[in-house]
Amino acid sequence: MKGTPATMRKLIGLTSLGAAALLALSACGGGTPAAQSTAKASSGTVTVGSANFPENVLLGEIYAQAMEGKGVKVEKKLNIGSREVYFRALKRGELSMLPEYNGALLTYLDPKATAVTTAETNTALKAKLPSGMALLDSAQAEDKDSVVVTKATAQKDHLTTLADLKPVAGKMVFGGPPEFKTRKQGIVGLKSEYGINFKSFKSLDTAGPITVSALSKGQIQAANLFTTDPAVLTKGFVVLKDPKNLFGAQNVTPVVNDKLVPANAKQVMNQVSAKLTTPELVAMMKKVNVDKDDPSDVAKQWLKDQSL
Amino acid sequence: MSGFLNFLLPWLTSPAQWSGQDGVPNRVSEHIFYTVLALAVAMLLALPAGMFTGHTGRGGFLAASLANFARALPTIGLLVIIVQGMGIGLVPPLIVLVALAIPPILINTYEGIRSVDAEMKDAARGVGMTGRQVLFRVELPAAMPLILLGLRTAAIQIVATATVAAYVGLGGLGRFIFDGLSRQDYQALAGGTVFAVLLALVVTLVFMLLRRLLVPRGVRLQEKA
Amino acid sequence: MEWQWLPGHLDDLATATAQHLQLALLPVVLGLIISLPLGIVSVRWRWTYPPIFGIANLLYAIPSIALFVFMSQYVTGLSVVSAIIPLALFTLSVLVPNVVDGLKQVPDPVRQAATAVGFGTLRRLMQVELPIAVPVIVAGIRVATVASISLGSVAGIMGLGGLGELFQDGQQRDIPSEVFAGIVLTILLAFVCDVILVLVQRALTPWSRARKGAAA
Numbered sequence: 001m002k003g004t005p006a007t008m009r010k011l012i013g014l015t016s017l018g019a020a021a022l023l024a025l026s027a028c029g030g031g032t033p034a035a036q037s038t039a040k041a042s043s044g045t046v047t048v049g050s051a052n053f054p055e056n057v058l059l060g061e062i063y064a065q066a067m068e069g070k071g072v073k074v075e076k077k078l079n080i081g082s083r084e085v086y087f088r089a090l091k092r093g094e095l096s097m098l099p100e101y102n103g104a105l106l107t108y109l110d111p112k113a114t115a116v117t118t119a120e121t122n123t124a125l126k127a128k129l130p131s132g133m134a135l136l137d138s139a140q141a142e143d144k145d146s147v148v149v150t151k152a153t154a155q156k157d158h159l160t161t162l163a164d165l166k167p168v169a170g171k172m173v174f175g176g177p178p179e180f181k182t183r184k185q186g187i188v189g190l191k192s193e194y195g196i197n198f199k200s201f202k203s204l205d206t207a208g209p210i211t212v213s214a215l216s217k218g219q220i221q222a223a224n225l226f227t228t229d230p231a232v233l234t235k236g237f238v239v240l241k242d243p244k245n246l247f248g249a250q251n252v253t254p255v256v257n258d259k260l261v262p263a264n265a266k267q268v269m270n271q272v273s274a275k276l277t278t279p280e281l282v283a284m285m286k287k288v289n290v291d292k293d294d295p296s297d298v299a300k301q302w303l304k305d306q307s308l
Numbered sequence: 309m310s311g312f313l314n315f316l317l318p319w320l321t322s323p324a325q326w327s328g329q330d331g332v333p334n335r336v337s338e339h340i341f342y343t344v345l346a347l348a349v350a351m352l353l354a355l356p357a358g359m360f361t362g363h364t365g366r367g368g369f370l371a372a373s374l375a376n377f378a379r380a381l382p383t384i385g386l387l388v389i390i391v392q393g394m395g396i397g398l399v400p401p402l403i404v405l406v407a408l409a410i411p412p413i414l415i416n417t418y419e420g421i422r423s424v425d426a427e428m429k430d431a432a433r434g435v436g437m438t439g440r441q442v443l444f445r446v447e448l449p450a451a452m453p454l455i456l457l458g459l460r461t462a463a464i465q466i467v468a469t470a471t472v473a474a475y476v477g478l479g480g481l482g483r484f485i486f487d488g489l490s491r492q493d494y495q496a497l498a499g500g501t502v503f504a505v506l507l508a509l510v511v512t513l514v515f516m517l518l519r520r521l522l523v524p525r526g527v528r529l530q531e532k533a
Numbered sequence: 534m535e536w537q538w539l540p541g542h543l544d545d546l547a548t549a550t551a552q553h554l555q556l557a558l559l560p561v562v563l564g565l566i567i568s569l570p571l572g573i574v575s576v577r578w579r580w581t582y583p584p585i586f587g588i589a590n591l592l593y594a595i596p597s598i599a600l601f602v603f604m605s606q607y608v609t610g611l612s613v614v615s616a617i618i619p620l621a622l623f624t625l626s627v628l629v630p631n632v633v634d635g636l637k638q639v640p641d642p643v644r645q646a647a648t649a650v651g652f653g654t655l656r657r658l659m660q661v662e663l664p665i666a667v668p669v670i671v672a673g674i675r676v677a678t679v680a681s682i683s684l685g686s687v688a689g690i691m692g693l694g695g696l697g698e699l700f701q702d703g704q705q706r707d708i709p710s711e712v713f714a715g716i717v718l719t720i721l722l723a724f725v726c727d728v729i730l731v732l733v734q735r736a737l738t739p740w741s742r743a744r745k746g747a748a749a
Contacts, residue, residue, distance in 0.1 A: 052701070078692070082490040082492075085490070085606070089611055092610070178487035182491050201329075202477065203477065210476060210704075214477070219396065380679050380723030381683060382715065383686070385697075385715050388712045389709055392709045392712065393709070467594075472598060472687065475690065481596075482598075485598055485602070504599075505591065508594035
């Protein structure tokens with residue numbers, strides 16, 4: 001522009017530079033999710049998602065790295081949110097694989113489900129999965145939701161099973177993730193199956209440090225923790241028994257978008273599931289939660305140890 | 309717009325939303341409680357500091373730097389680290405809310421008192437007022453518009469930040485947002501958002517009223533000129 | 534606090550910071566692109582200012598997490614874009630008023646002189662009014678940038694990337710040093726961007742320095 005003052009020229013120059021830099025940065029991000037999905041469908045990239053708690057992030061890492069090791073292109077979108085959030089992404093095709101728990105997923109899709117064993121659960125689940133989705137092999141490893149109290153509470157109120165909670169729950173505050181309150185495998189089921197009515201519910205984190213701390217300090221008297229959580233052992237909490245199997249069979253079971261996941265990827269995942277047992281999972285969770293090792297490192301080490 | 313209202317209406321009109329711990333009345337009153345409490349504590353700390361620095365003219369640079377620093381603080385990070393240190397409850401999030409509210413109050417009070425017409429201050433001393441009298445009878449009333457603006461900014465900041473505090477277990481309107489997200493209850497999420505925005509609007513109206521009541525007529529007229 | 538987590542994760546910190554830069558700065562650029570025309574319109578046709586200003590402020594009152602959720606669930610999915618658009622909208626509440634104030638404080642005599650010399654409206658805007666408005670506009674950009682960097686960490690807890698992921702992971706696995714690192718990096722990033730913007734402003738307004746020099 002003729003006669004443009006120095007200021008404007010500098011301004012235009014700087015702006016162009018800045019915009020170019022930012023565009024370059026954003027080029028790393030890629031296109032819209034829809035465009036990415038179609039691109040991936042044709043190129044066979046598997047998008048691995050996970051729930052927003054460390055164990056599921058670990059499982060996501062394990063399956064993702066196993067597939068990468070066998071030449072499958074993988075993109076990871078971990079630590080998304082509750083099942084209510086990430087399952088939608090799977091349905092939309094934004095994700096093509098999730099390391100799920102068969103019982104929990106079944107109850108989510110069919111709150112009236114009554115399946116108890118792994119076999120029953122998987123059969124029922126296959127029937128209820130939305131079209132286009134497939135279930136891969138279940139691992140032996142299980143991680144169940146559980147209701148947990150401190151040792152002191154258990155001794156004071158003589159609590160060993162969930163049924164024991166019924167008379168005393170009215171003066172107890174329960175702490176868990178927000179979704180626990182509205183789930184069948186949660187407050188809803190505790191009420192309908194065991195007749196338990198807590199005094200109130202406190203939304204905390206997903207069976208994480210805030211819940212553990214609140215339970216230890218007595219701010220809540222009962223909590224939802226996961227059975228593979230090392231905190232249960234280190235804090236001496238008591239896991240209340242579940243004779244009616246409200247929390248069901250909870251085998252780690254990959255759920256995939258049938259078309260977006262190539263056959264060799266499915267095969268790799270089945271190989272991984274075959275080697276995944278509960279003790280293995282518990283040992284890994286100790287490394288992640290107690291030793292503060294990264295889930296990706298723990299996954300890599302385990303896959304190496306298992307020659308996967 | 310009407311589609312949005314249709315979406316929200318069943319949630320709004322269902323009786324479950326209006327009773328109990330998870331009901332709108334309880335969450336709104338919790339939210340108001342946090343806001344008032346945090347604002348009160350922040351005022352107690354920031355107003356005297358602002359008045360002192362404004363009146364004496366010392367520490368202005370510090371106040372400005374503090375304000376800039378606080379604006380950069382990531383709310384979630386602060387909430388998490390304080391809860392990791394102190395556990396959950398009312399006090400830990402309150403500390404963060406107060407910390408984020410202090411800078412606007414401090415800066416605006418300082419600026420307000422600083423920018424009082426030097427001639428006015430001179431005249432006041434000329435009439436025989438002591439330093440303290442100048443502060444309370446001349447500078448403070450003249451600075452009232454800016455001070456109120458600072459308080460209003462802080463209040464709206466607290467209302468918004470208190471919703472984020474639900475991430476670490478706090479109650480209030482943030483619960484509708486976070487719980488709604490986890491449970492895929494989008495009506496609750498939208499409802500919580502609407503009420504948070506309404507609350508911010510109410511705060512704005514309250515301060516408009518306070519302005520009318522607390523700013524001396526002479527100062528208001530001078531502003532319009 | 535135990536610090537042993539930090540040394541082994543410096544590259545993770547670097548990645549998160551780089552991601553956060555993109556996450557937080559693009560919105561400011563976008564916000565500026567939207568605010569400049571909006572501000573110019575508001576000054577030229579005064580009656581448009583109250584509604585524009587009102588909407589910008591309304592956007593700011595919406596809890597950030599709600600907009601992030603809305604975008605990622607309904608519109609743009611699990612990508613950085615779901616964070617960038619809301620952040621850009623939030624910058625409007627600062628940038629629009631500042632563009633307007635900046636343009637309004639151009640002295641009338643200057644505007645009239647430009648017209649007298651033969652500048653058309655657009656040329657006057659580009660070569661006289663905007664350059665004079667730069668200090669006020671840049672002041673707004675500074676506030677918007679710092680706010681964007683700070684707000685951007687909320688995106689991290691929804692899996693959308695950036696320094697916020699340090700807060701999420703640090704909370705889930707109880708690693709305070711990770712959270713602390715995230716806080717420090719956020720503040721540092723904001724500080725560095727602020728300084729850069731001050732330097733940019735100085736570069737764009739050489740006359741302010743010259744005037745000081747002449748007065749001395």
